[in-house]
Amino acid sequence: MAKRKIALAGAMAAMLLVTACSGGGGNTGNGTSNTGGASTGGANDGGGERPTISIMTPLHLAETPDAKIEEMIEDKLNVDLEIQWIPASTFQDRMTSAFATGSLTDIVNIRLDGANREAIQDGQFWEVGPYLDEYENLSKLQEEVLNNTMVDGKLYALYQGRPLSRQGLIYRADWAENLGLATPQTLDELYEMMKQFTENDPDGNGQDDTVGLADRNDFGSGAFKTVGSWIGMPNEWGMQDGQLRPAFMFPEYKETMDFIKDLRDNGYMNSDFPVTSKTEQQNMLINGEAGTYIGCMCDVQQLYTGASQLNPDAAFDVQNQITTDGEPFTVWSGPGFNHPYLFPKSAVKTEEELKQILAFMDGLMDPEIANLLYWGIEGEHYTIEDGLAVPVADQGKIDREVKPYNTIEVGDPATSGRLAGKYEYAPMQKAQELFDDNANYAVQDPTLTLSSETYTDNKDRLAQIITDATYNYMLGELDEAGFDQAVARWQSEGGDQVIEEFNASYADSQ
Numbered sequence: 001m002a003k004r005k006i007a008l009a010g011a012m013a014a015m016l017l018v019t020a021c022s023g024g025g026g027n028t029g030n031g032t033s034n035t036g037g038a039s040t041g042g043a044n045d046g047g048g049e050r051p052t053i054s055i056m057t058p059l060h061l062a063e064t065p066d067a068k069i070e071e072m073i074e075d076k077l078n079v080d081l082e083i084q085w086i087p088a089s090t091f092q093d094r095m096t097s098a099f100a101t102g103s104l105t106d107i108v109n110i111r112l113d114g115a116n117r118e119a120i121q122d123g124q125f126w127e128v129g130p131y132l133d134e135y136e137n138l139s140k141l142q143e144e145v146l147n148n149t150m151v152d153g154k155l156y157a158l159y160q161g162r163p164l165s166r167q168g169l170i171y172r173a174d175w176a177e178n179l180g181l182a183t184p185q186t187l188d189e190l191y192e193m194m195k196q197f198t199e200n201d202p203d204g205n206g207q208d209d210t211v212g213l214a215d216r217n218d219f220g221s222g223a224f225k226t227v228g229s230w231i232g233m234p235n236e237w238g239m240q241d242g243q244l245r246p247a248f249m250f251p252e253y254k255e256t257m258d259f260i261k262d263l264r265d266n267g268y269m270n271s272d273f274p275v276t277s278k279t280e281q282q283n284m285l286i287n288g289e290a291g292t293y294i295g296c297m298c299d300v301q302q303l304y305t306g307a308s309q310l311n312p313d314a315a316f317d318v319q320n321q322i323t324t325d326g327e328p329f330t331v332w333s334g335p336g337f338n339h340p341y342l343f344p345k346s347a348v349k350t351e352e353e354l355k356q357i358l359a360f361m362d363g364l365m366d367p368e369i370a371n372l373l374y375w376g377i378e379g380e381h382y383t384i385e386d387g388l389a390v391p392v393a394d395q396g397k398i399d400r401e402v403k404p405y406n407t408i409e410v411g412d413p414a415t416s417g418r419l420a421g422k423y424e425y426a427p428m429q430k431a432q433e434l435f436d437d438n439a440n441y442a443v444q445d446p447t448l449t450l451s452s453e454t455y456t457d458n459k460d461r462l463a464q465i466i467t468d469a470t471y472n473y474m475l476g477e478l479d480e481a482g483f484d485q486a487v488a489r490w491q492s493e494g495g496d497q498v499i500e501e502f503n504a505s506y507a508d509s510q
Contacts, residue, residue: 053360054082054105054347056098057339057407058091065404069372077363085404104344106357109407112149112157112340114459120151126343126354129155135358137365140415148335150449158361159337161412165438167226167331168297168320168431174313175202175210175291183317187230187259187324190292194268197291213269214290215260216281219467222273223294228256229332229443230322236445237502244446244503246495248466248487254480261474274471286310297431304425305395318427320434321441333442339407364410367417373409374418376402388422450509452501458494465490 064085074081084105086094098104099119110116119125129146132138138158149157169190176182176193179202184190194212196202202210215223229235233252237244247253263269270276270284282299284290286306293303297318307314321329341361348354363369375382375389381402382389391398413420423429455462469486472478478486491499 050078050080051356051360052080052082053107053357054084055107055109055408056084056086056095056105057109058088059085059404060088061399061404063400066401069376069402069405072372072377073364073369076369077360079360083408102346104347106343106347106353107341107361108344109339110342112151114456117151118456120156120342124345125156126345126348127154127156128158128343128354128358131355131358134355135362137362137411137416138358140365141411142336142415145336148448149337149340152451157340157342158410159341160339160407160409161336161415162334162338163435163439164333164336164442165331166296166298166431166435167229167294167438168318168434169322170285170293170295170297170300170303170316170318170427172197172202172285172291172315173317174315176317177315178202178204183319184322187227187322190322191259191263191268194263194292195266198266198268202291203288209289211267211269211284211290213263213292213294214276214281214284215269215273215294216276216278217274218278219470221278221295222281224256224260224470225332226294227259228252229330231255231259231324232327232330235332235443237447239446243499244506245499246466248470254483257470257473257483261476264474265476274475282306288314297434298428300431301395301423301425301428302399304427316427318431318434320438329441330443331438331441333439333444335445335448341410361410364408365416367419370409370411370416370418373405374402375421384419385422387419389419390422390424393424446506447502450502450505452498452505454494454497454501458498462490462494462498465493 070081070083073079082105095108095110096115098108099115112120132141132155141158142161145159145161146155149155149159169184171184171193175197179196179200181193181196182189184193197210197212201207213223219225225233225235228247231252233256234247234250237246238250239245240250260269264271264273270281270290273281281293282303283306285293285303288307288311293299297320300316300318304314304316307316320331323329343354343357348357364373371378371389375391376398378384380392381398382391384390409418410416412418421432423432465486469478469483473480473483487495
């Protein structure tokens with residue numbers, strides 16, 4: 001049976017609280033000492049002792065999920081699982097601690113930049129590219145997405161597929177109807193909606209208690225980067241005069257800062273957005289304090305579920321294509337994956353163990369298991385209509401019992417055969433369709449697979465210079481000249497070297 005672990009929030013070297021499910025034998029360490037090789041039916045088709053496979057993955061909820069799905073996976077793939085559910089807020093600290101103490105699990109869920117990239121280049125993780133053709137399901141993974149995970153032209157990671165861009169606008173449709181506002185098509189129309197949601201009592205309660213936009217302390221997943229892409233700001237880096245340069249050196253970056261600053265100066269958004277968490281941001285929509293939300297359109301279901309419990313008349317809608325000044329629509333693109341899975345040599349000691357773990361990952365892509373990880377248990381968490389998965393109405397049950405397992409899904413519907421979804425809540429179904437539409441206009445980060453040693457060594461420090469300057473500009477504590485001075489500081493403290501190295505890497509890749 002599953003041996004379940006959760007890492008407690010706190011210091012980087014926080015101890016793990018381990019709670020064991022009843023019964024069961026198997027290994028208790030991080031290694032997988034049993035024989036086994038390529039397989040499409042699980043990690044131990046060849047018989048012998050049932051292996052234990054350990055996984056470290058982020059948890060986005062307050063509690064660990066029920067063990068039922070985990071135990072079903074164990075039985076179907078003939079393994080024992082040790083899942084370390086690490087609270088997402090402390091996940092990076094826990095990973096840093098695990099690196100330092102040599103306590104990484106067999107499968108780790110980490111980003112591919114910064115110190116992690118350096119560790120990959122140092123040979124601390126297994127290269128898996130040469131093995132994928134041995135596995136029926138893993139061999140189906142999309143080459144384009146795999147390429148986006150490569151480090152120095154080599155493949156070390158498997159991936160959980162995600163749409164290229166899920167970014168867009170969620171807004172209170174009932175408020176818009178009350179004020180006679182149509183779905184915004186341009187940034188000017190969106191600004192006007194935020195203004196009226198603030199000034200014109202959209203909920204009709206006679207009180208001055210609403211703002212137009214709720215935002216949070218996240219440049220990527222919050223409003224800033226998405227608004228910037230609507231304005232035409234590059235996705236992290238762009239080509240300028242034949243040379244790759246960071247987005248903050250483009251005029252559209254300042255236009256984006258000015259847009260957000262203007263909203264804040266006029267009181268059309270929460271003034272404390274640089275210190276607002278995602279939960280606090282969402283609660284503003286749920287509690288009827290704010291009327292628009294810029295981020296993943298997938299959040300519309302959660303927002304509606306919460307808001308409708310407080311106000312049954314609350315209504316939401318989603319929109320993706322917002323343009324500016326007659327320019328074509330663009331939106332920033334992710335790499336096509338989330339949660340890359342790597343295999344540290346400190347935990348996976350031999351090629352034989354690696355192959356056994358890859359066989360397990362291959363098994364996770366079988367349609368039955370893929371549906372279990374993403375949709376849950378048929379009849380309990382979803383039903384099937386017209387060949388599509390229809391989630392049950394109890395979103396809370398899905399959030400508690402199924403969503404945490406999404407983080408160990410491998411591949412995507414195109415490669416695993418997982419069911420596509422059909423959502424009874426119309427805006428959620430619309431959001432799924434707009435993800436596909438976004439893919440036609442998505443702008444990639446051109447440096448995604450490029451190398452810069454200076455960037456790897458100094459990414460966080462350099463990023464903090466620009467992050468601080470950007471927030472201070474939008475808060476009115478820094479003028480344009482002050483922002484330009486911060487950019488000059490970024491350049492002098494290693495940024496110019498990063499530009500040079502990325503351009504050299506780009507030239508080598510052509």
